[in-house]
Amino acid sequence: MMSKLICVARIGAAHGVRGEVRLWTFTEDPLAVLHYGPxxxxxxxxxxxVTKAREAKDHLVASFKGITDRNAAERLNGVELYVPRDRLPETDDDEYYHADLIGLAAETTAGAPLGRVLAIHNFGAGDIIEIAPPSGSTLMLPFTNAVVPTVDLAGGRVIIELPDEIDGEDRASADESASAEDDAAAPNSARHPRESGDP
Known part of the structure; x- marks a missing residue:
């Protein structure tokens, strides 16, 4: 079975006249893209x-094999670069690749379905998990141990402790989403068991 592809970088504008490009990486160590292979x-x-790369202010300046002039570099602007998931290093406890989280089912601590993980964002004040309910607006919650106490990759779910500050219409919307998905899943709903070693 082919390993899931993970986006690790995006090519930006050309840099100079010798085929170099600006490269935005999505890895903890920006220079790790040199070691992932093709x-x-x-x-x-x-x-x-990637034949060579050096760090700039908020990106890398990189060279690719066979790209030797500005015209060729300009044609790469916007291209996203991927590697198979199995080439990436294993994560530490409580660390996850965003791609492993997207699509997981989201449940409350009471077991009520909330929707699915749509994305992980970071706007400068910490990671935010975005959950798409079956209908209505998405939920944006802090991706912390307090709000997301369990990430069960094997079971395909995350457990959400809805914060107290989500009240009024927001909490009502979340509760309605959970109720609606409960109704839709009721005929053949199944709970995934927690496996040994899961957080």
């Missing part, structure tokens, strides 16, 4: 080898 587009139609 990077590909999402559809696998193109492959890129």
């Amino acid at each position: 990077l590909t587009t999402k559809d696998g139609s193109r492959s890129f080898e």
